[in-house]
Amino acid sequence: MNNAPSTQRSISSSSDVRVLRRPSRRILVTGGAGFLGSHLCERLLAEGHQVLCLDSFATGHTRNISHLLRNPAFTLVRHDVVEPFAAEVDEIYNLACPASPPDYQADPVHTTKTNVLGALNLLELAKQRNIKIFQASTSEVYGDPHVHPQPESYWGNVNPIGPRSCYDEGKRCAETLFFDYHRRYGVEIKVVRIFNTYGPRMRPEDGRVVSNFIVQALKGDDITIYGDGSQTRSFCFVDDLIDGFVRLMNAPKSVTGPVNLGNPGEFTIGELARQVIDLTGSRSKIVNLALPIDDPRQRRPDIAIAARDLDWQPKVPLAEGLKETIRYFDRLLTLECQDLAETA
DSSP states (O other): OOOOOOOOOSOOSGGGOOSOOOOOOEEEEETTTSHHHHHHHHHHHHTTOEEEEEEOOSSOOHHHHGGGTTOTTEEEEEOOTTSOOOOOOSEEEEOOSOOSHHHHHHSHHHHHHHHHHHHHHHHHHHHHHTOEEEEEEEGGGGBSOSSSSBOTTOOOBOOTTSTTHHHHHHHHHHHHHHHHHHHHHOOOEEEEEEOOEEOTTOOTTSOOHHHHHHHHHHHTOOEEEESSSOOEEOOEEHHHHHHHHHHHHTSOTTOOOOEEESOOOOEEHHHHHHHHHHHHTOOOOEEEEOOOTTOOSOOOBOOHHHHHHHOOOOOOOHHHHHHHHHHHHHHHHHHHHHHHHHHO
16 A cells, blocks of 8 residues: 555644653664554654664554654664664664554464563663663553552463463563663663553554454444453553653653553443444444453553653543544545555
8 A cells, every 4th residue: 555544633642741852862662663653753753853663564564654754863674673683772662562462362472572582682782772761561461350450569360371471471571571670780661551552553453442343333344342342441542652651761760660551441342332333423233252262351550650650641532532543544444445446
């Protein structure tokens, strides 16, 4: 596809960010062509930094960063973090890893390598250059939680040998490495645990619930709910999350994390499906399928630490974020149909 959907945004938290601007720095963003990574690259460039975007393009896509390629402060490198990487940079954001179950389960061994070897390679780079490094961890470290909502002090309930373990345990091991490098070598670390995030640039086929429901509704297909739809999730709009990333990275050295970032508003999957149908005006019907193995029954972040240490809380309501995400997917699907018509 040559044409990318418009990057114009009607929702943005950048205008009311209350962090101090820092001198221009050269910042490495791994996984920078992915959903979250591309938004982070965009934000850092807007703040006047140079960005080195590293991506293997296993799940990242050039359409996410095509509008940045003309910016002389942006550099794109194809590279897999499983292999060592050297660069003269001032900060590192590590976002490299497939984040949706179909993607990380497609090659579970490589997913574990990405989490563990990738963390080791980037921590070594941070140690050598004496720079701070950010790790994008996940709420999946809590597994199917017995504590609700989940505070950072909760150690989780994770199956270490299940089909999701490559991701869950891989991220847990990456956190271990980050804190060991911090204690052993004095590396300055920032660790965030990301709860369900949605917004423009999600992949239509990534298998996550928001993108699944929106694409199905726009196509008029059945909305597929795994389980009875009573399981709950909390959904954070991407702009809010990226604001939290930057605030954590700019926080004092003593604020290492882990810090939960997510929207504490809690919705059942059934409620999400009905809201997507209403907002799209779709005639799609809801069908229920078997619940996947180890799928959490509930998930909601305790964000007290983020509120206290980062002065952060999400601002975008679910309905407003869904409208923006629906507009993105509507444009994307339209372009895909046009491309198919032109090649037919």
